[in-house]
Amino acid sequence: MPACLPVLTSSTAEFLPKQQLLRLIFRLFVGRQRQQWYETLDWEKECDRFRDPSLTYPDYYISQNFHGIQGGYLNAIAATTYDPVTTIASLPDETYVRRQLIAAIDGHPRHILDLGCGTGSSTILLKQAFPEADVTGIDLSPYMLAIAHHRAQAAHVTLNLQHSLAESTDFSSNCFDLVTASFLFHEMPPNIAQNVLREARRLLQPGGQVLILDGDQRKLRRMPWLIDLFREPYSKVYAAEHTETWLKTLDFDAVTTDRIGWIQQLNGAIKRHESMN
Numbered sequence: 001m002p003a004c005l006p007v008l009t010s011s012t013a014e015f016l017p018k019q020q021l022l023r024l025i026f027r028l029f030v031g032r033q034r035q036q037w038y039e040t041l042d043w044e045k046e047c048d049r050f051r052d053p054s055l056t057y058p059d060y061y062i063s064q065n066f067h068g069i070q071g072g073y074l075n076a077i078a079a080t081t082y083d084p085v086t087t088i089a090s091l092p093d094e095t096y097v098r099r100q101l102i103a104a105i106d107g108h109p110r111h112i113l114d115l116g117c118g119t120g121s122s123t124i125l126l127k128q129a130f131p132e133a134d135v136t137g138i139d140l141s142p143y144m145l146a147i148a149h150h151r152a153q154a155a156h157v158t159l160n161l162q163h164s165l166a167e168s169t170d171f172s173s174n175c176f177d178l179v180t181a182s183f184l185f186h187e188m189p190p191n192i193a194q195n196v197l198r199e200a201r202r203l204l205q206p207g208g209q210v211l212i213l214d215g216d217q218r219k220l221r222r223m224p225w226l227i228d229l230f231r232e233p234y235s236k237v238y239a240a241e242h243t244e245t246w247l248k249t250l251d252f253d254a255v256t257t258d259r260i261g262w263i264q265q266l267n268g269a270i271k272r273h274e275s276m277n
């Protein structure tokens, strides 16, 4: 936690989320330097770097206010508050939680895809763990991609970032040996999460690995107040399901679920050698 609270300038005030909890989190966790950077960034220009004008946003994505933010992920406030909110939601230690995904990776993947990469927290760790690999992150929000791009630059890693839909990508079949998704599935209806897994299976080479890091469905079922606190539109239906069952239904092999951190789970599976897509 920073030693002092950032001072609120008039441009920051415009920038701050209206929701009180988010406002507090922003003030406590976003340092002065980063805050000034957000204020001076030409967001539209940054987003144009990634924006695919032919992409049609799905209804489930644009019809909801994620974390209580109007317009969901398609604005700068969502992108700038995301990292501090996630740090809190991943207590006691976000980095530890994300490192469990890295620790679960089999061998040395060369072609890695991170679905719903957001601001790049897991994507950057993947590239740092496997510097020889080409690492691609895709996301529906050009605002989140803009932050991922700057964070990757600051970390001196090169990522291939694309504005794209996780359940229907343009990549050819069997072209990745690792597909990951961190904290994506609780942000979408369960039938879409299953379509994302179907797409992950198509994209993986036979023998390739899928790793899904997200909220612990078993624990979240017992903590609906937590979902309400973070104002997550799809988390209750996500919590009612079992990612492990989805993976088995889609005929993945070696399906595992590990409980990590306080309220996270990591699901892993392998695409069968005999399945081509």
Ligand SMILES: C[S@@+](CC[C@H](N)C(=O)[O-])C[C@H]1O[C@@H](n2cnc3c(N)ncnc32)[C@H](O)[C@@H]1O
Residues within 6 Å of the ligand: 061, 073, 086, 115, 116, 117, 118, 119, 120, 121, 122, 138, 139, 140, 141, 144, 164, 165, 166, 167, 181, 182, 183, 184, 187, 188
């Ligand atoms: C909770 S954030 C997770 C971000 C990042 N993976 C992390 O671990 O911090 C969910 C992200 O998924 C993106 N997203 C939601 N639905 C998506 C979809 N169908 N295709 C691609 N990205 C999607 C959102 O824009 C958002 O950036």
